[in-house]
Amino acid sequence: MLAIVNRTLLGLIGAALVLGAALVLVSAAGVDWTPYEGSSDVLLSAADRRRFEGRDWWWPVVIGTLAVVLLLALWWLFAQLRRPRLAxxxxxxxxxxxxxxxxxxxxxxxxxxxxxxxxxxxxxxxxxxxxxxxxxxxxxxxxxxxxxxxxxxxxxxxxxxxxxxxxxxxxxxxxxxxxxxxxxxxxxxxxx
The missing domain is CATH 3.30.70.1350 (Cation efflux protein, cytoplasmic domain)
Structure with a gap:
């Protein structure tokens, strides 16, 4: 069961990373069909960064979510290092x-x-x-x-x-x- 979960998660993470890298490469080449408008476009504009400035809950939620993602990734890593039982x-x-x-x-x-x-x-x-x-x-x-x-x-x-x-x-x-x-x-x- 653990092998199926590992393969599925690794496949999804790998596909997301490959898709993101391809998107960045295509936008850097100047193709206009991507959500970005070329190599001078940024991921978060100044307006996007300032949108949540007045809300006190925003940054703790972002940091908390990233901390949970990091802890889950570490748990997954340590689960891989565990000695497998003999079937x-x-x-x-x-x-x-x-x-x-x-x-x-x-x-x-x-x-x-x-x-x-x-x-x-x-x-x-x-x-x-x-x-x-x-x-x-x-x-x-x-x-x-x-x-x-x-x-x-x-x-x-x-x-x-x-x-x-x-x-x-x-x-x-x-x-x-x-x-x-x-x-x-x-x-x-x-x-x-």
Missing amino acids: EVLIDQGESGSTPLALLRGRALEDAVAEQATDLDGVERAHVSLSGKRTAPRARIGLVLGPRARPAAAVDALRSGALKAARTSTGLVSLPAEVRLRAVKHRPERVT
């Missing part, structure tokens, strides 16, 4: 190694590993995201540990439990994982 994992290859026998949705594998990780002793919540190639995925796992959890034991149990099960069920030789641990934050309880 599917190649389960097994045939004897020739060229055709996949099965494809597993990346979200399904993420959910399965997260569910097994939350069943571990001391783990309150788990979040898993896959990245990389579909033949060689990498996992990023975030574990929220309870107050009595032992981090080393939780990571060992994750490695020997959920990650090993994911490797064997998908037929992967390896499944590198980056695990981030956090402690759960409980609200203080009142003792009476």
